[in-house]
Amino acid sequence: MLWGLRPVEPRAAYGLAVDLLRRQIHAGLLLPAEKLPAERQLSDRFGISRVTLREALRVLETDEYITVRRGAQGGAFVADEDRLCELARRRMLRAPAKTMRVVEFLTVNQMAAARLACMRRGPAEMKRMREAVAMMHAARTAPHRKQAEALFLLALGDATQNPLLARAIEDGLAELFLPYDTPSTSEAGTVALVNFERLLAALNAEGVGEAEAAMADLHGLLWDTVRRLGRAAA
Amino acid sequence: MLWGLRPVEPRAAYGLAVDLLRRQIHAGLLLPAEKLPAERQLSDRFGISRVTLREALRVLETDEYITVRRGAQGGAFVADEDRLCELARRRMLRAPAKTMRVVEFLTVNQMAAARLACMRRGPAEMKRMREAVAMMHAARTAPHRKQAEALFLLALGDATQNPLLARAIEDGLAELFLPYDTPSTSEAGTVALVNFERLLAALNAEGVGEAEAAMADLHGLLWDTVRRLGRAAA
DNA sequence: CTTCATGGATCAAAATCTATACCGTTGGAT
DNA sequence: ATCCAACGGTATAGATTTTGATCCATGAAG
Numbered sequence A, B: 001m002l003w004g005l006r007p008v009e010p011r012a013a014y015g016l017a018v019d020l021l022r023r024q025i026h027a028g029l030l031l032p033a034e035k036l037p038a039e040r041q042l043s044d045r046f047g048i049s050r051v052t053l054r055e056a057l058r059v060l061e062t063d064e065y066i067t068v069r070r071g072a073q074g075g076a077f078v079a080d081e082d083r084l085c086e087l088a089r090r091r092m093l094r095a096p097a098k099t100m101r102v103v104e105f106l107t108v109n110q111m112a113a114a115r116l117a118c119m120r121r122g123p124a125e126m127k128r129m130r131e132a133v134a135m136m137h138a139a140r141t142a143p144h145r146k147q148a149e150a151l152f153l154l155a156l157g158d159a160t161q162n163p164l165l166a167r168a169i170e171d172g173l174a175e176l177f178l179p180y181d182t183p184s185t186s187e188a189g190t191v192a193l194v195n196f197e198r199l200l201a202a203l204n205a206e207g208v209g210e211a212e213a214a215m216a217d218l219h220g221l222l223w224d225t226v227r228r229l230g231r232a233a234a
Numbered sequence C: 001c002t003t004c005a006t007g008g009a010t011c012a013a014a015a016t017c018t019a020t021a022c023c024g025t026t027g028g029a030t
Numbered sequence D: 001a002t003c004c005a006a007c008g009g010t011a012t013a014g015a016t017t018t019t020g021a022t023c024c025a026t027g028a029a030g
Helices: A013-027 A039-046 A050-062 A081-094 A096-120 A123-138 A142-159 A163-175 A183-205 A208-233 B013-027 B039-046 B050-062 B081-094 B096-120 B123-138 B142-159 B163-175 B183-204 B208-233
Strands: A066-069 A075-078 B066-069 B075-078
Touching (some): A013 A050, A081 A208, A123 A142, A163 B096, B013 B050, B039 B050, B050 B066, B081 B096, B096 B142, B096 B163, B123 B142, B142 B163, B142 B183, B183 B208
């Protein structure tokens, strides 16, 4: 008896590069309007040829994730904030329930990560999380806040010393492609910052219960945001 | 600033087929000594050419996951029980801590799955779980028990209606490559069966607390097994 | 207006995958 | 004892993808 031998789906190298870049944009690690490295450098980083990288850029350009300008000081640029918001909205409209499932998955794994990281976090990960909180303080725009939060959560995943858990968080963040906060919710951003600091302090003190509480509050905010966006879409 | 633009790792189609088959063996879905379909049929299922499939079989044969016999009634056969146990032991010795992390990851996501499946399970998934429990009853050997348990847990993942969660469980089971239970623990197998039945009943009755308790007990048994294997390896 | 870092384009060679056909082996049916 | 059908094993030609290399086109800075 054979169980679930599904067709294999070979992925061309250019497709993998597309995924990687798109995930970085979704997670907010790449900022709107940010300039990507020159093609020759990017292809080096990815370990693929320039021709292949260009195929990937062509796909992302077609999907309006990036724009490409020629000439000196030209290059590939991430789409601007408005366009990314539009893409995010469109994506959420295509499958409204999917976003809820992603948040659900993140809740499960990030709560566990908060607990485990308390016991296992190394100095390197603590440093990354401290730096991320500093970035949140310095951030004056929604994209910068989102970037800092993603960096914090990725560091949290690594702090568990559990590759599967870290990967789950990475995948969840890459799937969670939300429009940037509107100014009306800048107050909520402050509340989030407070809870990230609570979480950081709890990790420092190995306070498992406190870390879980802070993470729970953060997900409370996230659920509020998702519900609000869901209503706005309807 | 660029965050974590790692090299892309293009995977050839034959490598994906290797992974798929290896994962099925690890998860216990493919039984020891089981005959795989003929090359012409397998390549069809995978959607790859026979030549490419044969590359994959060659790799698995080299790693001693399968053996290939020629002639009528020949074909590719999963390695026998002893060899699979040996491979599993070798794998656990290479990275003893890794197994713990996989169990940890499974605990987190399967506990969540038990809770969510209570609310969302559809009739199709309930049927699969009932059939899996029936298979456990009928099973007279460790491999058959393991296969039935894997089928149950995969159905549980699907019952959450959360693709990310289902995928996490699938990945965890594929990473968890344990030697088959020795006869000395057949008693523990009975305890496991009781808890699978408890879980199934709780899912039927939408008893969230009871479902979580049953799943927690199942993971208690799993942790016992892993600890025992860890001691045996040392 | 020149410079030069950038994207744009082309081409031949290598690697991978596919489709098809045919050969060799083996166990069971006649 | 012979034949046959179901297998794995092998060979070949062609399509697709990736690469490395080279040269062209653009346009902002000096």
